[in-house]
Amino acid sequence: MSSLWKEDFSVQAGEDRYVQRRQFTKFLVLTSFGMFVGQCWILAKSLLHRGRTFPSQVVARTGEIPIGGVKLFRYPDPEDPCILVRISEDRFAAYSQKCTHLSCAVYYSAESRRLVCPCHDGFFSVEDGSMLQGPPPRPLPAVILDRRGDELIAIGMEPAE
Amino acid sequence: MNGYEFYVDASRCIGCQSCVGACAECGTHRGKSMIHLDFIDRRNTIATAPMVCMHCEDPTCAEVCPADAIKRGEDGVVRSALKARCIGCSNCVLACPFGVPKMYVEQELMMKCDMCYDRTSADKRPMCATVCPSQALMYVKPADAPHRRERPVNVFRFGEQIVRTKVRIMLPPDTPELTMDAADYIWSGDV
Numbered sequence: 512m513s514s515l516w517k518e519d520f521s522v523q524a525g526e527d528r529y530v531q532r533r534q535f536t537k538f539l540v541l542t543s544f545g546m547f548v549g550q551c552w553i554l555a556k557s558l559l560h561r562g563r564t565f566p567s568q569v570v571a572r573t574g575e576i577p578i579g580g581v582k583l584f585r586y587p588d589p590e591d592p593c594i595l596v597r598i599s600e601d602r603f604a605a606y607s608q609k610c611t612h613l614s615c616a617v618y619y620s621a622e623s624r625r626l627v628c629p630c631h632d633g634f635f636s637v638e639d640g641s642m643l644q645g646p647p648p649r650p651l652p653a654v655i656l657d658r659r660g661d662e663l664i665a666i667g668m669e670p671a672e
Numbered sequence: 673m674n675g676y677e678f679y680v681d682a683s684r685c686i687g688c689q690s691c692v693g694a695c696a697e698c699g700t701h702r703g704k705s706m707i708h709l710d711f712i713d714r715r716n717t718i719a720t721a722p723m724v725c726m727h728c729e730d731p732t733c734a735e736v737c738p739a740d741a742i743k744r745g746e747d748g749v750v751r752s753a754l755k756a757r758c759i760g761c762s763n764c765v766l767a768c769p770f771g772v773p774k775m776y777v778e779q780e781l782m783m784k785c786d787m788c789y790d791r792t793s794a795d796k797r798p799m800c801a802t803v804c805p806s807q808a809l810m811y812v813k814p815a816d817a818p819h820r821r822e823r824p825v826n827v828f829r830f831g832e833q834i835v836r837t838k839v840r841i842m843l844p845p846d847t848p849e850l851t852m853d854a855a856d857y858i859w860s861g862d863v
Contacts, residue, residue, distance in 0.1 A: 520740045522730075522731060522734040522735060522742070522743065522744050523743070523744050523746075524743040524744060524745045524746065524751075525745075525746045527743065
């Protein structure tokens with residue numbers, strides 16, 4: 512009855528370290544199977560992820576923001592802070608407010624016309640969200656805006672996370 | 673050392689405690705002797721007997737260890753407890769039929785004679801056998817064991833348990849194995 516654990520925890524130092532061919536093969540097969548299952552999981556997850564849809568959400572009216580002004584909102588979930596900037600008379604841009612470095616909130620600096628992360632002096636372009644300076648590794652995710660009359664409506668994120 | 677064997681001849685022991693002192697000199701357990709020097713019957717005789725680890729072929733101490741801390745090497749030497757594994761439970765101390773392992777509670781560690789593994793693996797004799805003046809502890813080739821009328825024995829019978837050991841003890845020539853029953857040594861009241 513106790514022979515199984517005695518094989519695994521042998522008193523003899525030599526047997527303790529000895530790996531049988533069968534044990535090694537079993538290890539290889541099980542590890543490969545585990546990796547295969549992991550790959551299937553990743554594949555299934557990416558297939559499901561592709562179908563993600565974003566809600567339409569009225570963010571602001573064009574009249575309520577002055578040129579160079581901002582409005583903060585949450586999109587697509589209530590936990591995701593975003594920032595809407597009115598760059599000029601008829602140009603608006605919206606980005607996720609979370610810095611891609613360590614998720615500090617970025618703000619819009621009207622003098623330098625850039626999005627600034629105050630934590631580690633990261634700078635993003637307000638035109639397209641690309642990083643200009645500092646430690647951030649990726650551009651800010653942009654909110655796709657649709658303008659219907661005087662309403663600005665968020666319809667998606669780019670890139671979709 | 674290849675081809676060398678350890679012999680214990682209690683009848684030659686003079687109780688000088690050289691082995692105890694030499695063992696405690698070792699750097700791996702400085703100040704702590706792994707040898708038990710037993711006074712056989714102190715009221716009636718000055719006879720003493722040294723007890724080193726017998727290095728059983730199927731070591732009971734290792735069998736009962738719940739932490740897998742005691743290992744028997746390919747050379748037949750049962751090593752002292754692995755420091756990282758020993759949990760200080762004293763199972764080995766209670767289980768060893770020869771009473772060899774010692775528990776050091778302040779270190780939460782069992783230590784026992786490992787036949788001076790640091791020395792014997794580098795072709796040196798164990799400390800105790802080097803210093804013994806009366807050859808009660810010998811580490812020699814079997815042919816060089818100075819037999820008088822004794823016979824080296826390495827089979828012990830404890831009740832139903834038969835223990836074969838690497839270390840041999842010298843017994844009278846008509847004793848092929850040593851049989852011991854714990855009941856014989858329990859004091860029954862009639863001194």
